[in-house]
Amino acid sequence: MLCVRLAGPRDRPAPPRRHNTRCDVIGKRCFSGNHVSRRSPRWGSKVKWKMAAADAEQGPLEVEAEEPRSFKDLGVTDVLCETCDQLGWKTPTKIQVEAIPMALQGRDIIGLAETGSGKTGAFALPILQTLLETPQRLFALVLTPTRELAFQISEQFEALGSSIGVQSAVIVGGIDMMAQALTLAKKPHVIIATPGRLIDHLENTKGFNLRALKYLVMDEADRILNMDFETEVDKILKVIPRDRKTFLFSATMTKKVQKLQRAALKNPVKCAVSSKYQTVEKLQQHYIFIPSRFKDSYLVYILNELAGNSFMIFCSTCNNTQRTALLLRNLGFTAISLHGQMSQNKRLGSLNKFKAKSRSILLATDVASRGLDVPHVDVVINFDIPTHSKDYIHRVGRTARAGRSGKSITFVTQYDVELFQRIEHLIGKKLPVFPTQEEEVMMLTERVAEAQRCARMELREQGERKKRSRDEANDDDTEGATGVRKKVAGGKMKKRKAR
Ligand SMILES: Nc1ncnc2c1ncn2[C@@H]1O[C@H](COP(=O)(O)OP(=O)(O)OP(=O)(O)O)[C@@H](O)[C@H]1O
Numbered sequence: 030m031l032c033v034r035l036a037g038p039r040d041r042p043a044p045p046r047r048h049n050t051r052c053d054v055i056g057k058r059c060f061s062g063n064h065v066s067r068r069s070p071r072w073g074s075k076v077k078w079k080m081a082a083a084d085a086e087q088g089p090l091e092v093e094a095e096e097p098r099s100f101k102d103l104g105v106t107d108v109l110c111e112t113c114d115q116l117g118w119k120t121p122t123k124i125q126v127e128a129i130p131m132a133l134q135g136r137d138i139i140g141l142a143e144t145g146s147g148k149t150g151a152f153a154l155p156i157l158q159t160l161l162e163t164p165q166r167l168f169a170l171v172l173t174p175t176r177e178l179a180f181q182i183s184e185q186f187e188a189l190g191s192s193i194g195v196q197s198a199v200i201v202g203g204i205d206m207m208a209q210a211l212t213l214a215k216k217p218h219v220i221i222a223t224p225g226r227l228i229d230h231l232e233n234t235k236g237f238n239l240r241a242l243k244y245l246v247m248d249e250a251d252r253i254l255n256m257d258f259e260t261e262v263d264k265i266l267k268v269i270p271r272d273r274k275t276f277l278f279s280a281t282m283t284k285k286v287q288k289l290q291r292a293a294l295k296n297p298v299k300c301a302v303s304s305k306y307q308t309v310e311k312l313q314q315h316y317i318f319i320p321s322r323f324k325d326s327y328l329v330y331i332l333n334e335l336a337g338n339s340f341m342i343f344c345s346t347c348n349n350t351q352r353t354a355l356l357l358r359n360l361g362f363t364a365i366s367l368h369g370q371m372s373q374n375k376r377l378g379s380l381n382k383f384k385a386k387s388r389s390i391l392l393a394t395d396v397a398s399r400g401l402d403v404p405h406v407d408v409v410i411n412f413d414i415p416t417h418s419k420d421y422i423h424r425v426g427r428t429a430r431a432g433r434s435g436k437s438i439t440f441v442t443q444y445d446v447e448l449f450q451r452i453e454h455l456i457g458k459k460l461p462v463f464p465t466q467e468e469e470v471m472m473l474t475e476r477v478a479e480a481q482r483c484a485r486m487e488l489r490e491q492g493e494r495k496k497r498s499r500d501e502a503n504d505d506d507t508e509g510a511t512g513v514r515k516k517v518a519g520g521k522m523k524k525r526k527a528r
Pocket residue numbers: 117118119120121122125142143144145146147148149150279280399400401402404426430431
């Protein structure tokens with residue numbers, strides 16, 4: 030028997046019912062009788078309805094909930110509660126409290142919650158629970174803006190679904206189409222994809238379609254819906270069923286999300302547990318105002334001052350990311366880069382080294398600003414100020430995740446004042462200055478200048494090598510290219526060495 034109580038979308042949740050259900054392993058029947066219907070969250074009677082109407086024209090329904098104590102209270106089935114417990118998720122986060130019961134009732138959802146607040150679990154758990162109750166291949170599609178985020182979400186689905194045998198597939202660019210086609214032929218339960226590559230498969234891979242899809246998730250929805258992906262998303266929406274459930278999640282909300290809400294959502298519930306552009310409370314945000322030509326010296330100074338921490342440093346271009354990584358490596362820091370001009374293998378390699386703490390500094394473009402969850406990041410440095418203020422929120426959200434504390438420092442030069450003011454306006458806060466000692470910074474300039482010269486040389490050599498051979502093995506972020514470091518090192522560069 031499948032656990033679906035056919036109820037109207039505005040029904041108040043019914044009391045829990047125990048019943049026999051398909052569970053534990055997708056497609057196998059369990060008769061333990063321990064499972065709670067997906068339409069029967071235990072705390073249902075405590076839901077207070079803020080707005081009575083929920084018509085698409087009138088905007089999404091907003092709900093306010095009294096806080097339940099456990100995932101079980103939200104209506105999550107025992108087997109998934111156990112997995113949450115094993116993952117160390119003792120209590121649900123606010124967005125999970127708001128979104129999971131609504132999702133289990135079969136509602137479309139717009140989820141807005143600050144960075145690092147557990148949005149992935151908020152959409153993955155209801156999908157897995159429904160999959161358990163109504164097993165089906167090619168059940169859910171999650172769209173993400175970046176490849177690394179797709180891998181991360183897939184890991185989370187696999188972790189949460191480990192005890193029920195869920196199979197997920199990552200379909201992103203930069204990876205062999207044929208291998209992906211073979212994976213798709215096995216019909217995984219959940220596909221996590223970047224829009225462009227998914228379209229490639231929908232158009233070119235024989236036998237692959239999403240005509241039976243039950244769930245569409247857009248993670249980082251506002252980014253997915255901006256101009257870069259608009260055409261792809263429209264194409265995808267045309268080839269998936271209209272009677273699917275749709276979830277949009279992000280830490281920042283734009284008018285474009287509302288635009289899509291009109292186009293693709295049905296009777297959505299808005300689960301907003303933060304204001305539109307909110308940064309995390311436990312994040313200490315700072316800025317430094319410095320002349321543009323001393324940026325590198327100030328960076329080295331700060332890395333020394335905060336030695337022992339783990340850093341994510343954001344640059345505006347691939348070239349500057351690469352250059353700064355080379356510069357820092359020439360000065361003995363364990364820095365590694367992640368940007369769009371690297372092969373996918375190298376990108377994942379960099380991220381894994383940083384995650385494994387074998388590198389303490391990750392330099393990245395905005396390809397790493399959204400969604401990436403590396404819990405040990407202590408400090409985010411905006412070496413180049415973000416040109417889109419919203420990116421600031423996502424970048425600094427790479428630290429202070431899941432209740433931890435963290436620090437961010439934004440470099441503001443004479444050219445960045447207006448952008449900085451826009452950021453302060455967006456987040457509704459005046460940021461304090463990060464204290465620096467100018468004399469100490471100036472003492473670094475000579476060595477930094479030498480390292481800059483070497484980094485430029487290496488960058489040129491890398492460019493020439495790339496031209497000579499398109500062989501990926503020789504391209505991008507070759508850490509071996511730091512032989513020049515020896516030329517620079519000479520004496521003891523740093524007061525203290527970053528880990
Ligand atoms: N209920 C929970 N209890 C404890 N930890 C949790 C819980 N839910 C999620 N987490 C952890 O919190 C971290 C952040 O979760 P997640 O990546 O889903 O955040 P997010 O809201 O999607 O962030 P972003 O906006 O940056 O994408 C992850 O490491 C995840 O394992």
